[in-house]
Amino acid sequence: MNRVSPAHPLLIDRTGTLRIATTDPETRTINVSTNVTLPNLDSVLLHEVAHAITVSYGLLQPLRSLIPPELWVIVEEWAVELLEKYSTEAIIITSESLGRPLCIRGYCL
Numbered sequence: 086m087n088r089v090s091p092a093h094p095l096l097i098d099r100t101g102t103l104r105i106a107t108t109d110p111e112t113r114t115i116n117v118s119t120n121v122t123l124p125n126l127d128s129v130l131l132h133e134v135a136h137a138i139t140v141s142y143g144l145l146q147p148l149r150s151l152i153p154p155e156l157w158v159i160v161e162e163w164a165v166e167l168l169e170k171y172s173t174e175a176i177i178i179t180s181e182s183l184g185r186p187l188c189i190r191g192y193c194l
Contacts, residue, residue, distance in 0.1 A: 108136040
């Protein structure tokens with residue numbers, strides 16, 4: 086994660102909009118404004134990691150093949166929010182059902 090000033094050019098997304106955080110698939114870098122602080126930093130970083138996952142695992146191209154280009158950004162955000170929110174919900178529910186932290190691949194959450 087790269088912390089940058091709130092008006093840094095790295096925070097301008099592909100639509101030309103200044104954001105509080107961006108993910109650059111070319112450099113494989115997540116850029117987050119220094120204005121983002123706890124507790125918001127956790128959810129902002131989780132959202133950007135979800136963007137990185139969609140790129141790293143090639144999840145966007147199959148979606149893009151089904152929809153017109155003018156909807157790509159909207160559908161990408163939908164996919165990221167789906168991954169971000171529902172995976173978190175699944176981890177919480179599983180952990181509560183087990184009555185202990187959920188341990189996956191050597192990490193306990």
